[in-house]
Amino acid sequence: MEKFEILRSGAVPLPIENVDTDQIIPARFLKATSREGFGENLFRDWRYTADGQPRPDFVLNNARYSGQILLAGKNFGCGSSREHAAWALYDAGFRVVISSYFADIFRGNALNNGLLPLQVSEEVLQRLLAEVEREPGTGFIVDLAAQQLYVPVWEQSIGFDIDPYKKECLLNGYDDIDFLVNQKEAIAAYEKQRVWAY
Amino acid sequence: MPKTLVDKIWDAHVVSSIAGGQDVFYIDRHLIHEVTSPQAFDELEARGLPLFRREQIVATADHNVPTRNQHLPIEEPLSRSQVDKLTENCRKYGVELYGLGHQRQGIVHVIGPELGLTQPGMSIVCGDSHTSTHGAFGAIAFGIGTSQVAQVMASQCLLLSRPRRMRITVDGQLRPGVTAKDLILYIIAQLGTGGATGYFVEYAGEAVRSLTMEGRMTVCNMSIEMGARGGLIAPDETTFAYLQGRPHAPQGARWEQAVAYWQTLYSDADATFDAEIRYDAADIRPMITYGTNPGMGIALSAPIPLTAAEGEETGFGKALQYMGFQPGESLLGKQISHVFIGSCTNSRIEDLRAVAAYVRGKQKAPHVEAIIVPGSKAVEQQARAEGIDQVLAAAGFELREPGCSACLAMNEDKIPAGAYCVSTSNRNFEGRQGPGARTLLASPLVAAITAVEGRLVDVAAVLETASATQPEAALAASA
Numbered sequence: 001m002e003k004f005e006i007l008r009s010g011a012v013p014l015p016i017e018n019v020d021t022d023q024i025i026p027a028r029f030l031k032a033t034s035r036e037g038f039g040e041n042l043f044r045d046w047r048y049t050a051d052g053q054p055r056p057d058f059v060l061n062n063a064r065y066s067g068q069i070l071l072a073g074k075n076f077g078c079g080s081s082r083e084h085a086a087w088a089l090y091d092a093g094f095r096v097v098i099s100s101y102f103a104d105i106f107r108g109n110a111l112n113n114g115l116l117p118l119q120v121s122e123e124v125l126q127r128l129l130a131e132v133e134r135e136p137g138t139g140f141i142v143d144l145a146a147q148q149l150y151v152p153v154w155e156q157s158i159g160f161d162i163d164p165y166k167k168e169c170l171l172n173g174y175d176d177i178d179f180l181v182n183q184k185e186a187i188a189a190y191e192k193q194r195v196w197a198y
Numbered sequence: 199m200p201k202t203l204v205d206k207i208w209d210a211h212v213v214s215s216i217a218g219g220q221d222v223f224y225i226d227r228h229l230i231h232e233v234t235s236p237q238a239f240d241e242l243e244a245r246g247l248p249l250f251r252r253e254q255i256v257a258t259a260d261h262n263v264p265t266r267n268q269h270l271p272i273e274e275p276l277s278r279s280q281v282d283k284l285t286e287n288c289r290k291y292g293v294e295l296y297g298l299g300h301q302r303q304g305i306v307h308v309i310g311p312e313l314g315l316t317q318p319g320m321s322i323v324c325g326d327s328h329t330s331t332h333g334a335f336g337a338i339a340f341g342i343g344t345s346q347v348a349q350v351m352a353s354q355c356l357l358l359s360r361p362r363r364m365r366i367t368v369d370g371q372l373r374p375g376v377t378a379k380d381l382i383l384y385i386i387a388q389l390g391t392g393g394a395t396g397y398f399v400e401y402a403g404e405a406v407r408s409l410t411m412e413g414r415m416t417v418c419n420m421s422i423e424m425g426a427r428g429g430l431i432a433p434d435e436t437t438f439a440y441l442q443g444r445p446h447a448p449q450g451a452r453w454e455q456a457v458a459y460w461q462t463l464y465s466d467a468d469a470t471f472d473a474e475i476r477y478d479a480a481d482i483r484p485m486i487t488y489g490t491n492p493g494m495g496i497a498l499s500a501p502i503p504l505t506a507a508e509g510e511e512t513g514f515g516k517a518l519q520y521m522g523f524q525p526g527e528s529l530l531g532k533q534i535s536h537v538f539i540g541s542c543t544n545s546r547i548e549d550l551r552a553v554a555a556y557v558r559g560k561q562k563a564p565h566v567e568a569i570i571v572p573g574s575k576a577v578e579q580q581a582r583a584e585g586i587d588q589v590l591a592a593a594g595f596e597l598r599e600p601g602c603s604a605c606l607a608m609n610e611d612k613i614p615a616g617a618y619c620v621s622t623s624n625r626n627f628e629g630r631q632g633p634g635a636r637t638l639l640a641s642p643l644v645a646a647i648t649a650v651e652g653r654l655v656d657v658a659a660v661l662e663t664a665s666a667t668q669p670e671a672a673l674a675a676s677a
């Protein structure tokens with residue numbers, strides 16, 4: 001996993017609620033057996049017509065917006081557990097998704113892949129969306145160590161929460177697997193004395 | 199201290215707690231399938247890690263498989279390579295595989311219980327969000343991402359924070375014609391797609407206790423659709439009776455010990471939940487969804503709401519536009535061209551029996567394409583043994599071979615763009631059943647009636663007429 005420290009970037013607005021993983025990456029594109037290349041089909045059916053032409057009204061096809069931050073409506077990433085959704089966003093160049101709520105499994109998947117799910121209040125989200133829509137070039141600074149989202153045009157910084165363990169992992173580019181594999185002795189000891197062994 | 203069921207099971211699986219509130223949480227059973235496991239096996243390979251406890255992993259091929267001619271090689275090259283990859287990985291790592299062609303193959307959440315792999319008190323994970331299905335047995339079961347699949351493969355554990363607990367109690371008895379599917383669609387419509395986010399939901403109350411194991415699985419299956427991490431039901435005699443004698447269930451003296459332990463798995467009388475919700479079963483009618491998330495559900499006989507539920511404003515208009523419906527409109531009388539009976543929500547023998555009982559001696563409407571995809575080979579064989587295949591064929595329904603099929607349309611079973619499909623699956627997201635497909639979620643009974651009528655009709659009225667002319671069928675349909 002890549003380290004995440006400070007990100008300076010513009011944002012792409014997607015003010016839709018309950019964006020589910022079937023929209024992020026439709027099931028028919030899940031047939032690859034590696035992690036790469038999913039970015040091409042990110043938001044496939046919103047982004048392209050059935051014959052593969054870009055839909056001009058979809059935000060990823062709008063040259064006015066660019067950046068590594070996706071500004072998304074409430075309950076982002078609901079639905080399936082497919083980690084392909086996080087891979088597709090990452091592969092397409094996103095490093096942060098800002099929303100007022102993330103579905104549980106998506107949140108975990110994102111964190112395990114160096115994609116930061118940054119949760120703000122609904123009110124802040126709406127203000128951010130309005131700002132970006134008014135001025136598409138608006139830049140932001142995400143400082144993970146300080147847990148601050150800095151909005152230069154407002155001259156204001158917004159704090160955000162993150163699990164301290166997950167924060168360490170992101171900052172250092174570690175993942176759970178390293179940690180868990182080091183627990184093997186404790187795990188084996190647990191297996192010997194558990195309440196009921198299946 | 200009094201404990202909830204979730205806490206009892208959770209505590210029994212904590213290896214250790216680390217700073218920041220996370221637990222190293224032990225996994226008893228890990229189910230894998232072809233779509234979310236290949237990258238996890240690669241991860242192990244890349245890090246040079248062995249499988250830590252291979253006998254606790256069971257694999258099946260389900261998401262991507264064709265539902266016709268399963269004895270032939272898969273035609274679509276990408277699907278074939280994914281299924282081959284699973285077979286290869288299972289062989290290489292020594293994982294038990296119920297692959298294509300195996301007599302017990304099927305959808306992962308259907309075969310787990312059938313084989314007795316799913317037991318009360320267990321912790322069960324799978325790289326699939328509907329793993330919550332297994333909670334019907336009183337297990338902590340939930341979906342995970344592929345990175346976590348790799349973690350469990352490498353350590354049999356996950357790092358997790360303890361979930362909050364919610365109890366949903368449904369008092370009283372369901373009305374005739376109202377099924378487990380209607381019960382859960384009703385709950386999700388009440389709570390909304392985010393209503394149980396972060397919670398493990400325990401379902402309780404007379405209406406839930408009266409459900410068969412199949413019905414309980416239908417309910418727990420859809421917990422994820424309201425954002426819950428999982429759902430579960432305390433095990434009881436119904437659970438034990440279902441499990442006894444299944445291939446992986448404990449035998450002999452082990453069985454007695456297991457049952458003695460399982461009988462301790464319930465929420466203590468004075469345990470406190472972070473949220474408590476109560477419904478009355480008598481308020482529930484046969485349900486249907488009209489929009490593009492499972493929370494957009496109504497009683498089939500009720501009109502579509504005029505306005506969105508609070509907090510769903512942006513989605514409401516977009517969803518209705520996608521579905522081609524108007525606010526305030528009734529769905530009764532709408533022509534339906536496709537009916538899909540299948541998925542891990544409703545593809546068990548009981549579901550097929552309910553459909554057969556209703557369609558016996560009837561014909562599907564000529565313009566309807568009605569397919570039934572059993573959840574497993576065992577269900578398919580049972581249906582044949584009971585003559586259900588004959589009943590369905592005579593009524594013009596096509597009984598396929600098992601798999602996920604049109605639930606997520608990864609294989610060739612897709613609903614055409616713009617077509618309306620009454621589906622017994624669990625998600626009505628845009629394009630879920632194929633690009634542009636319009637999905638209406640409902641129970642197998644509603645699906646069967648719709649296939650026969652060719653349009654949406656009021657179930658209560660149909661059942662009344664049916665009971666006048668054909669009492670046994672109506673009775674079976676309301677069972």
Ligand code: SF4
Nearest residue numbers: 328541542602605606
């Ligand atoms: S039937 Fe549908 S919901 Fe169930 S596991 Fe398969 S794809 Fe997922």
